[in-house]
Amino acid sequence: MSADVEFELRDLRVKNGAKQILQGVDLTLRRGETHALMGPNGSGKSTLANVIMGHPDYEVTGGDILFHGQSLLGLAPEERAKLGVFLAFQYPVAVPGVSVARFLKAAVEAVRGKSSGGAGGFLKGVREQMKFLEITEAFLDRGLNEGFSGGEKKRLEILQMLLLKPALGVLDETDSGLDIDALRIVAAGVNRLRGPDLTLLVITHYERLLKLIEPDHLHVLMNGRIAFSGGPDAVKQLELHGYDWIRDQVGAEVV
Amino acid sequence: MAHELPGGNKLLQDYKFGFVTDIAADAIPLGLNEDIVRLISAKKGEPGWMTDWRLAAYRHWLTLREPHWARADYPPIDYQASRYYSAPRQRAGKPGEMDPELAKTFERLGVPVHERGALAGVAVDAVFDSVSVATTQRERLKQQGIIFCSMSEAIREHGDLVRQYLGSVVPPTDNFFAALNSAVFTDGSFCFIPRGVRCPIELSTYFRINAISTGQFERTLIVAEPESFVSYIEGCTAPARDENQLHAAIVELVALEGAQIKYATVQNWFAGDAGGKGGIYNFVTKRGHCRGARSRISWTQVEVGAAITWKYPSVILEGADSVGEFYSVAFTHDRMQADTGTKMIHIGPRTRSTIVSKGISTGHSANTYRGMVKILPKAAHARNHTQCDSMLIGSQCSANTFPLIEARNATAITEHEATTSRISEEQLFYLRSRGLDEEAATALIVHGFCKEVLKELPMEFAVEAVKLLELKLEHSVG
Numbered sequence: 081m082s083a084d085v086e087f088e089l090r091d092l093r094v095k096n097g098a099k100q101i102l103q104g105v106d107l108t109l110r111r112g113e114t115h116a117l118m119g120p121n122g123s124g125k126s127t128l129a130n131v132i133m134g135h136p137d138y139e140v141t142g143g144d145i146l147f148h149g150q151s152l153l154g155l156a157p158e159e160r161a162k163l164g165v166f167l168a169f170q171y172p173v174a175v176p177g178v179s180v181a182r183f184l185k186a187a188v189e190a191v192r193g194k195s196s197g198g199a200g201g202f203l204k205g206v207r208e209q210m211k212f213l214e215i216t217e218a219f220l221d222r223g224l225n226e227g228f229s230g231g232e233k234k235r236l237e238i239l240q241m242l243l244l245k246p247a248l249g250v251l252d253e254t255d256s257g258l259d260i261d262a263l264r265i266v267a268a269g270v271n272r273l274r275g276p277d278l279t280l281l282v283i284t285h286y287e288r289l290l291k292l293i294e295p296d297h298l299h300v301l302m303n304g305r306i307a308f309s310g311g312p313d314a315v316k317q318l319e320l321h322g323y324d325w326i327r328d329q330v331g332a333e334v335v
Numbered sequence: 336m337a338h339e340l341p342g343g344n345k346l347l348q349d350y351k352f353g354f355v356t357d358i359a360a361d362a363i364p365l366g367l368n369e370d371i372v373r374l375i376s377a378k379k380g381e382p383g384w385m386t387d388w389r390l391a392a393y394r395h396w397l398t399l400r401e402p403h404w405a406r407a408d409y410p411p412i413d414y415q416a417s418r419y420y421s422a423p424r425q426r427a428g429k430p431g432e433m434d435p436e437l438a439k440t441f442e443r444l445g446v447p448v449h450e451r452g453a454l455a456g457v458a459v460d461a462v463f464d465s466v467s468v469a470t471t472q473r474e475r476l477k478q479q480g481i482i483f484c485s486m487s488e489a490i491r492e493h494g495d496l497v498r499q500y501l502g503s504v505v506p507p508t509d510n511f512f513a514a515l516n517s518a519v520f521t522d523g524s525f526c527f528i529p530r531g532v533r534c535p536i537e538l539s540t541y542f543r544i545n546a547i548s549t550g551q552f553e554r555t556l557i558v559a560e561p562e563s564f565v566s567y568i569e570g571c572t573a574p575a576r577d578e579n580q581l582h583a584a585i586v587e588l589v590a591l592e593g594a595q596i597k598y599a600t601v602q603n604w605f606a607g608d609a610g611g612k613g614g615i616y617n618f619v620t621k622r623g624h625c626r627g628a629r630s631r632i633s634w635t636q637v638e639v640g641a642a643i644t645w646k647y648p649s650v651i652l653e654g655a656d657s658v659g660e661f662y663s664v665a666f667t668h669d670r671m672q673a674d675t676g677t678k679m680i681h682i683g684p685r686t687r688s689t690i691v692s693k694g695i696s697t698g699h700s701a702n703t704y705r706g707m708v709k710i711l712p713k714a715a716h717a718r719n720h721t722q723c724d725s726m727l728i729g730s731q732c733s734a735n736t737f738p739l740i741e742a743r744n745a746t747a748i749t750e751h752e753a754t755t756s757r758i759s760e761e762q763l764f765y766l767r768s769r770g771l772d773e774e775a776a777t778a779l780i781v782h783g784f785c786k787e788v789l790k791e792l793p794m795e796f797a798v799e800a801v802k803l804l805e806l807k808l809e810h811s812v813g
Binding site: 133134135136137156157158160161162166167169172173175176177178182183186187190191223224240244 | 759760761762764765766767768769770771772773775776779780782783784785786787
């Protein structure tokens with residue numbers, strides 16, 4: 081294994097109930113790289129995202145998930161978070177009555193430890209990032225994801241990523257349900273954190289996100305396996321020809 | 336013979352109030368009869384009318400049967416095996432000073448009973464078993480004409496006021512435990528807020544059960560004269576023993592025209608051990624009477640203790656435009672059984688009531704909301720809004736909701752919302768993915784769930800209540 085490998089899936093096999101969803105996924109992300117993962121509905125993209133974070137509903141039946149060479153299997157979600165893994169949820173859940181401010185403080189303290197600047201310093205940092213994401217101040221007092229629009233939820237996910245500063249970010253269809261302005265803001269937020277210290281796995285249905293967050297590599301997941309891997313040019317091909325292009329390339333075996 | 340429960344049990348370590356104070360007591364023999372009732376009255380130096388009142392209540396009690404309609408299982412109580420009066424023998428010190436053992440006890444419980452160390456914003460009446468042992472800030476309150484003293488003292492010193500109001504909201508014949516309390520009640524607080532006065536500080540009573548095999552029968556009466564305001568808070572704890580001790584209290588609130596009474600409780604009686612052994616039976620009748628127009632009574636309760644809770648703080652809305660509120664969090668763990676809720680009785684026109692109940696069940700516990708909204712024919716344009724939410728944590732616990740709405744005026748509007756949910760795996764996963772462990776994530780979800788109620792508590796009290804909830808959750812989830 082090369083020293084700069086940040087994150088690796090090795091022959092990952094995953095079940096949800098009786099259903100085998102991932103049938104042996106291999107992926108290697110080097111430090112600082114951005115990989116896009118695409119694929120038709122039901123191909124296992126969201127399962128992959130949830131399994132990386134340690135969702136209790138999924139059972140890993142084979143293979144491994146390695147982060148800095150260490151297996152994440154057997155670690156609780158909170159332990160993965162503390163190691164620097166972050167998942168931006170496709171459908172962030174509401175936690176009524178828990179204010180955004182209280183939640184952000186609890187999350188940042190849990191992952192990064194108590195800030196030296198106290199509550200005032202913490203809020204100052206939050207406000208700065210909120211301004212960048214064009215989130216209004218009143219947001220802080222609202223219940224977490226309670227009555228939020230799709231765009232507000234996604235911005236809050238990215239705000240969390242900016243505050244938690246993960247080493248590995250997994251974005252699960254962060255672009256779904258966003259209008260073009262919200263998409264631009266969310267992408268700018270992600271790009272703000274990009275650099276040698278952030279490795280990204282961007283899961284999406286649409287090329288439009290990948291024009292704003294340009295990947296170094298593109299993978300296509302089909303029927304629980306990586307059916308195709310290519311460079312950034314492949315985004316264009318996919319846009320032009322759709323998934324049939326992959327099916328033609330790899331033959332009927334995975335289709 | 337009852338015993339303290341042995342240490343080494345996680346639950347008992349968590350219940351840091353489960354200790355016993357070693358102090359000699361002036362206790363009367365076990366059992367209940369007319370002589371015992373007379374003896375209690377004599378111990379308190381009461382006038383004849385009070386003794387007669389007690390005896391009448393006792394005779395009525397003999398005709399009643401112990402109620403078992405609540406969703407709580409317990410064997411019939413042996414009323415002859417309990418002791419109805421026990422007072423600590425205080426060593427003589429400087430006048431006005433508490434026995435050092437008692438002072439230490441209240442210090443350990445976090446209750447400020449010294450005038451010197453008193454919190455500026457709170458006056459405290461400390462009740463230890465059957466007697467009040469200290470009441471602070473009285474001079475300051477007296478300057479504004481506010482009376483804040485033990486019920487025993489009020490009967491001796493303010494007999495006319497007590498006689499006018501005692502039993503006027505909860506008559507001795509109201510129910511089995513009310514009759515029992517009226518016969519043998521020992522101490523509690525009396526508060527009188529004169530016309531137009533806004534009580535400048537929180538009034539509070541702390542109830543501590545210490546003596547073995549002894550019941551506590553507190554009696555509290557708050558009278559708010561026209562256009563006055565008072566905020567009152569109540570706390571309680573007891574030692575961890577393998578016997579069930581009975582706590583049968585009555586609280587009566589009277590709000591005259593334009594007066595407002597806010598009454599808050601954090602109830603943390605010993606709840607029994609993990610197997611359901613021991614713990615307090617908390618059988619309480621609390622009722623407020625909005626007697627005058629535009630008066631307002633709010634009950635806020637955080638119930639986290641007691642083996643069995645049977646308690647329905649209610650408001651009789653007689654004055655036109657009067658307002659009744661009930662905000663409740665009931666948390667049950669292990670084998671606890673809570674059957675609690677409220678009654679809002681709308682008599683006057685344009686009366687309004689709000690009910691917000693949050694039940695959280697964990698372990699093998701049972702948590703029931705039982706409520707009644709009654710709109711009488713003259714209550715034109717009365718309104719009620721009820722919201723009952725139950726949360727289940729784990730698969731062995733239960734939650735029940737029994738709301739009853741009876742409207743006899745067609746212009747009344749009542750709304751009822753109820754939800755029951757398991758603590759959601761998706762919420763837990765979301766919070767855990769942000770670095771919070773399961774306990775911290777659960778605590779955050781529960782805190783959010785209870786927020787509407789907790790915000791009704793006075794600030795310092797709310798902080799205590801949240802800490803207590805978190806401690807209980809840690810024990811239940813961890």
